Amino acid sequence: xxxxxxxxxxxxxxxxxxxxxxxxxxxxxxxxxxxxxxxxxxxxxxxxxxxxxxxxxxxxxxxxxxxxxxxxxxxxxxxxxxxxxxxxxxxxxxxxxxxxxxxxxxxxxxxxxxxxxxxxxxxxxxxxxxxxxxxxxxxxxxxxxxxxxxxxxxxxxxxxxxxxxxxxxxxxxxxxxxxxxxxxxxxxx
Amino acid sequence: xxxxxxxxxxxxxxxxxxxxxxxxxxxxxxxxxxxxxxxxxxxxxxxxxxxxxxxxxxxxxxxxxxxxxxxxxxxxxxxxxxxxxxxxxxxxxxxxxxxxxxxxxxxxxxxxxxxxxxxxxxxxxxxxxxxxxxxxxxxxxxxxxxxxxxxxxxxxxxxxxxxxxxxxxxxxxxxxxxxxxxxxxxxxxxxxxxxxxxxxxxxxxxxxxxxxxxxxxxxxxxxxxxxxxxxxxxxxxxxxxxxxxxxxxxxxxxxxxxxxxxxxxxxxxxxxxxxxxxxxxxxxxxxxxxxxxxx
Numbered sequence: 001x002x003x004x005x006x007x008x009x010x011x012x013x014x015x016x017x018x019x020x021x022x023x024x025x026x027x028x029x030x031x032x033x034x035x036x037x038x039x040x041x042x043x044x045x046x047x048x049x050x051x052x053x054x055x056x057x058x059x060x061x062x063x064x065x066x067x068x069x070x071x072x073x074x075x076x077x078x079x080x081x082x083x084x085x086x087x088x089x090x091x092x093x094x095x096x097x098x099x100x101x102x103x104x105x106x107x108x109x110x111x112x113x114x115x116x117x118x119x120x121x122x123x124x125x126x127x128x129x130x131x132x133x134x135x136x137x138x139x140x141x142x143x144x145x146x147x148x149x150x151x152x153x154x155x156x157x158x159x160x161x162x163x164x165x166x167x168x169x170x171x172x173x174x175x176x177x178x179x180x181x182x183x184x185x186x187x188x189x
Numbered sequence: 190x191x192x193x194x195x196x197x198x199x200x201x202x203x204x205x206x207x208x209x210x211x212x213x214x215x216x217x218x219x220x221x222x223x224x225x226x227x228x229x230x231x232x233x234x235x236x237x238x239x240x241x242x243x244x245x246x247x248x249x250x251x252x253x254x255x256x257x258x259x260x261x262x263x264x265x266x267x268x269x270x271x272x273x274x275x276x277x278x279x280x281x282x283x284x285x286x287x288x289x290x291x292x293x294x295x296x297x298x299x300x301x302x303x304x305x306x307x308x309x310x311x312x313x314x315x316x317x318x319x320x321x322x323x324x325x326x327x328x329x330x331x332x333x334x335x336x337x338x339x340x341x342x343x344x345x346x347x348x349x350x351x352x353x354x355x356x357x358x359x360x361x362x363x364x365x366x367x368x369x370x371x372x373x374x375x376x377x378x379x380x381x382x383x384x385x386x387x388x389x390x391x392x393x394x395x396x397x398x399x400x401x402x403x404x405x406x407x408x409x410x411x412x413x414x415x416x417x418x419x420x421x422x423x424x425x426x427x428x429x430x431x432x433x434x435x436x437x438x439x440x441x442x443x444x445x446x447x448x449x450x451x452x453x454x455x456x457x458x459x460x461x462x463x464x465x466x467x468x469x470x471x472x473x474x475x476x477x478x479x480x481x482x483x484x
Contacts, residue, residue: 115311116202117310125220139308141340170338
């Protein structure tokens with residue numbers, strides 16, 4: 001399979017929404033029927049506003065938020081958007097091209113690109129608190145900024161491998177999409 | 190088949206995989222390990238600043254084995270340190286030619302921290318240039334600056350071309366805000382010296398000097414102090430002498446003297462011309478070896 005880069009980015013862009021709660025703005029990605037995934041630090045609880053790629057704004061509710069893994073799942077009635085394609089980040093090789101789409105510093109649907117740095121926990125001695133360091137991360141050599149939080153990081157084919165969550169020593173850290181799948185499954189059961 | 194983003198992505202991942210076969214993790218400081226390159230069989234190169242102890246150094250190989258390594262020498266001037274490990278443990282680095290790099294060329298930085306897989310960063314060459322001297326006095330054959338992020342633990346790792354050739358060693362310490370690469374030829378020269386001597390010998394005059402101008406627009410270097418029994422003192426040079434040439438080269442700036450003392454000059458006798466009391470005086474100067482400071 002080979003996809004021109006703009007096409008891969010366009011597919012993913014159609015699955016990226018803006019999430020507003022209080023004064024903050026983050027990003028979110030479509031997960032399934034009327035469901036959006038974002039960071040728990042973007043949507044804490046209760047009611048949130050979701051702005052779709054076509055500009056429509058929908059009321060949404062936090063179905064659940066996992067503070068430890070920093071993932072929130074939103075119910076968005078009449079979302080009407082396709083879910084993102086997903087790929088297990090365990091299949092990624094360091095050096096593979098990745099891109100992030102989100103709303104860094106309020107710039108809508110901005111893309112930044114780079115490569116996979118590593119997958120897994122951060123090395124001992126990395127400047128990050130130990131509990132966060134020991135979690136599994138998709139670590140990417142690409143630039144994120146506030147507003148990217150909750151948005152997707154995707155591979156060259158537009159398949160989402162992680163949820164942009166934090167920056168450590170300049171490195172982009174994303175929650176592996178498989179960890180999100182596990183959370184959603186556990187909460188559904 | 191047209192080149193697509195996916196094929197490009199695969200090529201980069203292949204370059205990381207191949208380049209990383211000679212990339213090891215070096216445990217020579219508390220907490221975060223640094224990266225090293227298996228440069229020749231049994232010889233690992235890393236950055237000097239990341240080797241914080243002389244003993245109890247270990248190296249993690251790409252297959253996850255952790256083996257002891259011996260420090261063979263360090264050169265703070267070029268920020269390089271050389272370790273030895275048992276031979277035939279892993280392939281030696283495939284070296285490329287960094288002199289062919291131009292601004293805009295795509296490059297990778299590789300690292301290994303502990304027993305996990307390789308770590309990679311990607312960017313472009315920002316600037317290239319000729320020979321330069323680091324702020325610690327080391328002579329580096331080429332200026333290679335890139336926009337790569339040298340993440341924690343990546344220092345001492347290689348700069349790698351998209352076809353997996355190793356072009357040099359990345360240093361975070363030579364030019365703090367920028368990724369600077371010590372090119373292959375400089376690494377080769379320093380490795381050879383460190384393996385034979387344990388350090389890089391630099392020429393020494395034993396005199397402090399500063400530039401002065403004569404009225405006719407020519408200038409020289411006025412001697413401000415002379416180390417007792419140092420090479421300058423033994424050649425009969427005195428405070429107030431103005432050095433105008435060394436080894437036949439006119440000198441008007443201390444950098445020009447450092448340049449002449451940079452190569453394989455220790456133990457050679459050079460002609461020095463000085464102006465003393467308005468008269469030109471010549472002397473033979475036996476170049477000494479710069480005393481090494483305790484770390």
